[in-house]
Amino acid sequence: MSSDAIDIHRLGKRYTIGVTPIGRATLGESLTSWVAGPWRRFRALTGPDNEASQFWALKDVTLKVEVGEVVGIIGPNGAGKSTLLKILARITAPTEGYVDLHGRASSLLEVGTGFHPDLTGRENIFLNGAILGMFRTEIVRKLDAIVAFAELEQFIDTPVKHYSSGMYVRLAFSVAAHLEPEILIIDEVLSVGDLHFRNKCLGRMQDLRTEGRTVLFVSHELTSVRQLCSRAVMLQHGRIVDDGPPGDVTRKYERLYHDAAGNSTGVANRPHPPHSYHLKRVELRAAGGRIESRFDAGDIMDIHLWSSGKAPENSYTVEFKLLNSDDEVISFGAANPVRSTYYRAEHDHFVCRLGPLPLTEGNYAFSFTVGVWNKARWDFWQKAVRFTIGRCDPFGTGHGISNVNDGDFVIPQEWLPGN
Amino acid sequence: MAYPQRRTLRLEAPRSWQTLNLAELWEYRELLFFFVWRDVKVRYKQTVLGALWAIIQPLTTTFAFAILFGRLGGMSRHVDGPYALHVFAGMLPWTFFSNTVTVAANSLVGSGHLISKVYFPRLLVPLSAIASGLIDFAIAFVVLLIMMTIYGVAPTPSILAAPLFLAGTIAAAAGAGILFAALVVTFRDVRYIITFAMQLWLFASPVLYSIEMIPARWRLLYAINPMAGLVTGFRACVVGGPAPSDVILVSSASAVVLLLVAVRYFVQVERRFADVI
Numbered sequence: 001m002s003s004d005a006i007d008i009h010r011l012g013k014r015y016t017i018g019v020t021p022i023g024r025a026t027l028g029e030s031l032t033s034w035v036a037g038p039w040r041r042f043r044a045l046t047g048p049d050n051e052a053s054q055f056w057a058l059k060d061v062t063l064k065v066e067v068g069e070v071v072g073i074i075g076p077n078g079a080g081k082s083t084l085l086k087i088l089a090r091i092t093a094p095t096e097g098y099v100d101l102h103g104r105a106s107s108l109l110e111v112g113t114g115f116h117p118d119l120t121g122r123e124n125i126f127l128n129g130a131i132l133g134m135f136r137t138e139i140v141r142k143l144d145a146i147v148a149f150a151e152l153e154q155f156i157d158t159p160v161k162h163y164s165s166g167m168y169v170r171l172a173f174s175v176a177a178h179l180e181p182e183i184l185i186i187d188e189v190l191s192v193g194d195l196h197f198r199n200k201c202l203g204r205m206q207d208l209r210t211e212g213r214t215v216l217f218v219s220h221e222l223t224s225v226r227q228l229c230s231r232a233v234m235l236q237h238g239r240i241v242d243d244g245p246p247g248d249v250t251r252k253y254e255r256l257y258h259d260a261a262g263n264s265t266g267v268a269n270r271p272h273p274p275h276s277y278h279l280k281r282v283e284l285r286a287a288g289g290r291i292e293s294r295f296d297a298g299d300i301m302d303i304h305l306w307s308s309g310k311a312p313e314n315s316y317t318v319e320f321k322l323l324n325s326d327d328e329v330i331s332f333g334a335a336n337p338v339r340s341t342y343y344r345a346e347h348d349h350f351v352c353r354l355g356p357l358p359l360t361e362g363n364y365a366f367s368f369t370v371g372v373w374n375k376a377r378w379d380f381w382q383k384a385v386r387f388t389i390g391r392c393d394p395f396g397t398g399h400g401i402s403n404v405n406d407g408d409f410v411i412p413q414e415w416l417p418g419n
Numbered sequence: 420m421a422y423p424q425r426r427t428l429r430l431e432a433p434r435s436w437q438t439l440n441l442a443e444l445w446e447y448r449e450l451l452f453f454f455v456w457r458d459v460k461v462r463y464k465q466t467v468l469g470a471l472w473a474i475i476q477p478l479t480t481t482f483a484f485a486i487l488f489g490r491l492g493g494m495s496r497h498v499d500g501p502y503a504l505h506v507f508a509g510m511l512p513w514t515f516f517s518n519t520v521t522v523a524a525n526s527l528v529g530s531g532h533l534i535s536k537v538y539f540p541r542l543l544v545p546l547s548a549i550a551s552g553l554i555d556f557a558i559a560f561v562v563l564l565i566m567m568t569i570y571g572v573a574p575t576p577s578i579l580a581a582p583l584f585l586a587g588t589i590a591a592a593a594g595a596g597i598l599f600a601a602l603v604v605t606f607r608d609v610r611y612i613i614t615f616a617m618q619l620w621l622f623a624s625p626v627l628y629s630i631e632m633i634p635a636r637w638r639l640l641y642a643i644n645p646m647a648g649l650v651t652g653f654r655a656c657v658v659g660g661p662a663p664s665d666v667i668l669v670s671s672a673s674a675v676v677l678l679l680v681a682v683r684y685f686v687q688v689e690r691r692f693a694d695v696i
Contacts, residue, residue, distance in 0.1 A: 015694070086693065087430060088430070089537070089538055090430060090538035091534070091535060091536070091537070091538055091693045092690070092693045092694055093430070093431070093432060093433050093690040093691075094430065094431060094432055095432055096432055097431070097432075098429055098430060098431035098432075099429070099430040099431070100427055100428070100429050100430075101427065101428045101429075101430070102426075102427050103426065104426070105428065107537065107538065109536045109537065110536055113532075113533060113536045113537050114533050114537070116457060116461055118460075118461050118464050118465060119457065119460060119461065119464075123457075123460065126453060127453050127456075127457055130449055130450045130453040131450065131453075131533070131537055131539065132537065133539075135449060136449050159464075
């Protein structure tokens with residue numbers, strides 16, 4: 001017997017797009033279309049599809065996943081990730097090819113599917129558990145563990161409509177976390193919830209990996225793919241274009257889709273500038289002067305900022321705040337009083353040389369302020385520009401350090417025996 | 420390395436002729452239970468009157484029809500026994516039928532969120548709507564027994580046959596409900612037809628009148644409406660009245676055919692649901 005858990009063979013899925021609109025040129029035509037319309041629509045809804053309105057969301061996808069592998073599926077929007085997920089979850093049927101699932105499979109396209117607001121937490125555990133394919137006896141056995149994991153002992157008999165969104169997600173995730181499938185197929189459920197919850201999810205994912213379960217994980221989050229997966233597969237236009245170690249595949253993805261980190265191209269113009277004096281453009285430049293949105297830890301970055309013109313007065317400052325992927329301010333810098341650079345009114349181009357960057361792998365953003373320190377704030381440009389740290393391995397171990405689990409900074413360190 | 424024997428599930432394009440997977444339906448029986456349990460719980464949590472609704476609807480319609488047709492229309496002369504009891508005994512299977520068919524017809528579209536996120540046999544959705552209606556039926560049946568006491572109509576041993584007609588009504592309701600549910604997913608305007616169809620269907624069934632008012636030569640044709648024989652039979656078992664066996668036979672056969680056709684159509688199209696819902 002083979003050790004494949006998932007065997008996808010030449011899988012294809014064709015969709016038919018809507019009903020083709022009928023052109024109406026003359027009264028006669030519009031009258032006939034009015035009469036024939038219902039029949040035509042009926043044919044369009046039931047009959048054989050015509051070529052023009054079809055597209056292949058997936059085509060010729062062949063993939064074997066071995067038992068115990070954790071495979072991340074990445075790709076831009078419209079690459080066919082969701083379609084693949086829906087076929088594997090048996091929500092939709094393929095048009096051609098087949099998938100063999102060897103073992104008990106569970107799919108999680110979201111957490112809390114089927115939750116009813118009027119039912120209590122406990123009642124929803126039973127309902128949701130049953131929907132996810134658990135038997136009643138299994139739910140009864142796991143009930144205490146589910147409630148404890150969700151940290152909702154006090155509220156378990158309260159209708160979930162009175163829950164905060166955080167409590168709701170915790171309960172929903174807790175049920176899902178107690179599934180024990182041999183094969184788990186999941187969507188980006190990790191991207192919801194607060195930091196504490198995300199870490200709990202990641203922990204559970206790592207447990208699954210150590211338990212030797214097979215996981216197929218569809219994601220946009222390159223950092224979590226790098227961290228959790230043993231293998232990554234990239235889809236593009238419904239076909240597999242790359243398959244290999246997560247580090248290599250995600251790097252290729254980043255090269256292909258520069259704006260993967262949320263439309264960051266390393267340059268931004270003010271979208272809705274105020275009428276008064278303001279900052280209008282920012283560029284992030286790498287050492288060679290090239291505009292860049294992807295840097296590695298240890299790189300030098302030049303921030304170029306332009307203002308709308310002559311400043312209201314002399315001796316002002318420009319400040320940045322650095323935000324991590326949770327939008328928390330993690331660092332700060334300023335022309336003065338941090339450094340004693342005082343800009344004059346006629347300056348409209350400012351440069352800040354930053355680095356070596358001590359940041360871990362992940363996405364970051366800058367906000368900028370211009371004004372007189374401790375006195376006036378003329379303009380504040382929130383989350384002006386984003387950038388990605390693609391590689392952080394300052395100690396040359398071969399393992400990247402990412403901000404998903406290991407914080408946003410790496411501090412230089414030496415380890416010695418203490419005795 | 421040896422792996423324990425694992426069950427393999429193959430996902431592929433639907434064949435041109437789909438068959439109902441009864442084994443899988445059986446495997447998911449607990450989910451059917453949970454769907455019904457949810458519907459019942461939610462219903463009684465949301466409404467002030469709760470179980471009373473199961474009584475109010477058939478009672479008020481019976482009352483209205485008893486005055487309108489029985490008194491003003493002179494219909495009471497054409498039925499055996501008290502007219503109100505005649506109507507209510509017919510109203511029980513009819514209300515069950517029309518309510519569950521209407522709820523089942525909209526059930527798939529209403530569960531669109533579930534259907535696009537998780538797999539389970541889709542047939543469970545309309546089936547749970549039918550099963551939930553049984554609770555209302557049971558409550559209304561108690562009211563019927565009370566009414567019989569008031570009118571001094573004692574049940575005969577034939578009441579033991581009533582579950583057979585209930586089973587027939589369930590088959591007919593499941594048939595119509597499943598068929599409409601599948602149709603509504605593809606053709607949304609079908610849902611507007613249902614309310615309208617149910618009104619006409621009521622007059623096409625012997626709820627307000629007796630089967631004997633239909634001319635004898637048309638009766639078997641009339642019996643193709645499954646509710647014709649089922650309402651008549653149910654009423655005959657509980658409160659007495661005519662029970663022509665040929666009508667009952669045709670109607671029962673018609674209910675079974677309706678159910679088979681509906682399930683056939685449903686399994687044929689169910690794999691498309693997630694794409695169009």
